Amino acid sequence: MVVRALRDEGVKYIYGYPGGALLHVYDALFQQEDVQHILVRHEQAATHMADAYARATGKAGVALVTSGPGATNAVTGIATAFMDSIPMVVITGQVMSHLIGEDAFQETDMLGISRPVVKHNFSIQRPEDIPATIKKAFYIAQSGRPGPVVVDIPKDMTTPTERYPYEYPKSIKLRSYNPISRGHSGQIRKAVDMLLQARRPVIYTGGGVIMGDASKELTEFAQLLNFPVTNTLMGLGGYPGTDRQCLGMLGMHGSYEANMAMHHADLILAIGARFDDRVTNATDKFCPTARIIHVDIDPASISKTVRADVPIVGPAKVVIDEMIELVRESKKQPDAAALESWWKQIDEWRQRHGGRYRTDDSELMKPQQVIEMLSKVTHGDAFVCSDVGQHQMFAAQYYKFNKPNRWINSGGLGTMGFGLPAAMGVKLNFPDADVACVTGEGSIQMNIQELSTCKQYDLPVKILCLNNQSLGMVRQWQDMNYESRHSQSYMKSLPDFVKLVESYGHVGMKVDKYGDLEGAMREAFAMKDRLVFMDIAVDPFEHVYPMQVPRGAMRDMWLSKTERT
Amino acid sequence: MRHIISVLLENEPGALSRVVGLFSQRNYNIESLTVAPTEDETLSRLTVTTIGDDRVVEQITKQLNKLIDVVKVVDLSEGEHIERELMMIKLKANGQMRAEIKRTCDIFRGQIIDVTPNTYTVQLVGASDKLDAFIASLGNMASIMEVVRSGVSGIARGEKVLSL
Structure with missing residues (x-):
């Protein structure tokens, strides 16, 4: 049964x-x-x-x-x-x-x-x-x-010997569970009025837009209003990553422009996001001049950590659709002059610190370079399944997701060992797509036994192991907060990954020069029917920046090892 | 502030543990908890008293509502309501103190429901603060051997009801 x-x-x-x-x-x-x-x-x-x-x-x-x-x-x-x-x-x-x-x-x-x-x-x-x-x-x-x-x-x-009548119900109703199907019209109207009067708006969206299949609606809505959009870690791909209106990710390792825009906004439209502590930094200093409209399907997510001025409970797709309709019908227009100067300000932020990192302070490759190369080689179109750590943040920052549901990572729980099985699950169901597992030498060893499953079911995923010979994110925190006492954050007994994957019948590659990276990566992705494990040596001293200063506001960030906002 | 939250719950195995688990998991406080089936045997009625500011209590009711087994939730303290708690208290009672205890008991409209030569067991029904007041009023008069309290049950005044 x-x-x-x-x-x-x-x-x-x-x-x-x-x-x-x-x-x-x-x-x-x-x-x-x-x-x-x-x-x-x-x-x-x-x-x-x-x-x-x-x-x-x-x-x-x-x-x-x-x-x-x-x-x-x-x-x-x-x-x-x-x-x-x-x-x-x-x-x-x-x-x-x-x-x-x-x-x-x-x-x-x-x-x-x-x-x-x-x-x-x-x-x-x-x-x-x-x-x-x-x-x-x-x-x-x-x-x-x-x-x-x-x-x-x-x-x-x-027990197979016992027989019972079998009937699979077509649909089901539960008296104590009735998910909401649309938002409150009055609240939506009020929200749209506020949006049309906003001078420094930001749309901040999360996983609710991805799982709520509302990415098309969000894109249309944001472009209709010419508002900037920032995504949470879970929301990447909800709005095209290469579009001018996209500010990238916000929060602890969010982009400079996204965090600055949030801090200075006068109106924030949050959709399917939950004001997580990794986004807001200190909630009492969070976006001091902004009023907040919060759209979420779960009423318990609204005003949980940050109070919403206009709460709207409903599915993102339906609510945004209704908003689009109202904006179209409205006689009012967004304030073009105010938006123009807001965009000028945002572009200035983008110019000042947008997505830069040094490549001259190490002989070794930078992990960011690897992700940018992956983005280039796969045209921003691959499924990227990430593990947890520095490589995850670099992937989130430097891979430009133009489509939803392509960025697969453990955001909330931060589960090391997620990446490889996740890539396998995607590859099995999308056999023709490029599926990359971005991982580190720490995370990959948490579920490395699955190389065997890959062999059994012929799952030719591409594993990019950003090998910095240490638990990079732990090490970064130890550098920044514990005077570089690297307690248990490095491993002196790494296997030879190339030999290891070969023993499972897969292809292993070792890359330690940036000059070899593009060729090797193209070669790996060209092997459509083989699992390729790229063991890529990257700079072990690199940190993820920007990084918000603990207990600060959105705009308080470290921008490099020496620069602070 | 103290709140009395009433919950209508599916009378299913494990349903109560979901409610109790939610409180401990989310660090909400439980002052008292009562639960029993209602006239509709598929439903239980649960009353929980908790202490928290408005924001915490708003979260509690929202989180309770999210549980699949929870049919309805109401914060009784938001409106006119009646709360009652039952207490049974066993007291050492000998000599002339027996009369004194009996008098105090009468003042609080309590009943002595069990008697031995050396003890009284008193039953008292009322709002929780009345039960507290009774205990306080005993002072040095009688030593308390055992206290059993049912926890608070509550119902809204007037025609408002919590039902399907």
Whole structure:
């Protein structure tokens, strides 16, 4: 019934790892061909693959893991999806129902463990409930503010010799869950009035625009008004990265112009963003002259950290559409003169400090150069799946995403080890696309066993390992705040990555000169059917800038090791 | 400020743990908590008293509303309401203090529901501050052996109801 329900939901791939509690389910999988199972090497990777599929397509990915350690290994992946509001259905095996609570072999209270990091979870009590529960799981995961849903299934609920009536519901209604379908018209009208009077506006958008499929609407709206747009880490690609109106990312490692524009704005239109601490810096100094319009599908995100003057609860796509309509109908126009001088100011900021880094202080390549080369070689069109650390920030800053759903990274939880399984999940579902995993020698080793999965399923992703021989972001903080005491932030025992990947049957390359980079990267991407691991030696002393000064305002930034705003 | 939040909850296994977990996970404070099924056996009614400024309480109600098992949430302290709590208190009572305790008990409209030669068990119903006042009024008169309080239950005054 589990497999049949997944098939009826239209699921093509599931990612998982078998075990005792799931043997009945795996036997059912064996006897059909509609739902294909991808065998990972560690359950965390299964959840990241399912998660990345969801990030790339907007549809819930599915992971299948056994009870006990299988389930607990999946928890990191579930929490990763939860923090970034990613739809996912995770089916966990459970010991037989009569054994629950008796500390049976491979028993763990998965409902309890997962509760704080799921949108909802279910435990199957009667086999005949399986189809409806799975339908509910997909419905909850994908509607409203998306999130992961766990379905815990005791082994005796899937006994193949017992037969039950099966009916997969077409749709489902829950009396206690009614996601909102549109924003409050009065509030939207009020917001549009304010927007048309703004003199120094900024549109600040997050993952809600990506997962809410509102990137087209946002682009149209921003261009209609000629307003600057800045994206959060999760929102990159929501507005074309190469467009003049795009200020890049904001926040802790945001661009100089984005953070300056936010600080001096008189009106901020936030859409599908949650005023995260990595964006706002100190909230009491946040954007002192701005009034705030906040559009979000989750009312709990509004006025959580920063008070909104005009809250609008609703899906980004529908709300922006309504705003576009109102602007078009309105007799008023945005104040062109005020906007012109605002743009002049922004361009001046952009000129002064926009996206520069030194290349003359090291023999070795700069990590930024690698990302810029990746952007060039793939025409800003690849799926970039990142791990967590300095390389992630460089990728966010220097890869110009022109399309949504192409930047796949663990923003909220910051899960090292995310990148490779994420790239695999994307490549499997988009076999013709260029899929790059941007990683470091630290992150990649957190899920390196998946090179084996790549071999089994022929997943020719391109791995760019920005090897600085240290945990760069930790090291940067130690440089800046702990007088360069590099406590545990370097590894003296790195493997020979080239030999390592070759042992898995893949292609390894070592690049240590900038002059060789372009050729090597082109060669790697030209090998369409091979996984290529590029071990790229980069400057270990490089820091990510700008970097906001802790407890400061948006505009308080370090711009290099020596310059401060 | 103290708030009394009433929640209508699906009467499902695990539903209560979601509510309690939310409070600890998000660092909200629980002063008291009561829960029992309603006349509709698919629903439970839960009352939680908490202390926090308006912003925290706004977040609490929003976060509670996000839980899938939560059907409705209302902050009773926003309007006219009635709150009641039941207390059973076991007191050492001998000699002439027995009469004195009985008198205090009458003043608070409490009932003595169990008696031994050396103890009284008093039942008292009222708002939480009335129960606190009773305990305070005992002073040195009687030593308290055991206190059991039900936690606060609340209901809105007038015709307002919290239902499906």
